[in-house]
Amino acid sequence: MDKKTTNNNYNKNENVCRESINIQDIRINQESTSNCKAAAAILTLIQFITSIIQVLDITLNLILKIHLFIHYEVLISMFVLWTLSMIWLIFTVVMFAGIIFNNDFLILSFLLFNIIFTLISFGLLILLLVEKSNIYSIIYILFIFVVLLLTTNYSWSFFNELCDENVI
Numbered sequence: 264m265d266k267k268t269t270n271n272n273y274n275k276n277e278n279v280c281r282e283s284i285n286i287q288d289i290r291i292n293q294e295s296t297s298n299c300k301a302a303a304a305i306l307t308l309i310q311f312i313t314s315i316i317q318v319l320d321i322t323l324n325l326i327l328k329i330h331l332f333i334h335y336e337v338l339i340s341m342f343v344l345w346t347l348s349m350i351w352l353i354f355t356v357v358m359f360a361g362i363i364f365n366n367d368f369l370i371l372s373f374l375l376f377n378i379i380f381t382l383i384s385f386g387l388l389i390l391l392l393v394e395k396s397n398i399y400s401i402i403y404i405l406f407i408f409v410v411l412l413l414t415t416n417y418s419w420s421f422f423n424e425l426c427d428e429n430v431i
Contacts, residue, residue, distance in 0.1 A: 306414040311355040381411040
């Protein structure tokens with residue numbers, strides 16, 4: 264009887280230790296997820312601010328200089344840039360919603376768009392370098408390219424950690 268009681272106590276202590284270890288693992292996973300979530304949120308905020316500035320800049324150029332656009336090609340390219348900037352702005356809002364609500368569909372749609380937009384900005388950066396444009400345009404596009412890469416990286420890490428924890 265004494266052996267049975269000792270064995271039961273040993274099993275109870277072992278179960279308590281396992282539960283304690285599991286709780287600690289969950290806390291560590293939550294901390295690492297919150298770190299990636301914070302980094303993804305900050306980079307998305309930087310991307311959001313950049314896209315707002317870009318939309319406002321293009322809008323003001325269209326409003327103030329529309330009478331100077333003699334060639335319709337320039338006007339069409341300005342509207343295309345404005346449309347891309349608006350799409351970028353919308354997808355950053357989608358990412359914020361994905362981060363806040365831990366929604367996998369929103370995060371994946373943002374990641375897909377970010378990858379496409381990263382390729383577009385990389386192509387534009389190469390074009391500016393080949394055309395030997397002014398240094399400010401090259402630095403601006405380089406900044407956008409780096410922010411897009413970092414945001415995509417941290418968003419992907421955040422998404423993977425959510426999948427590992429079966430949160431989504």
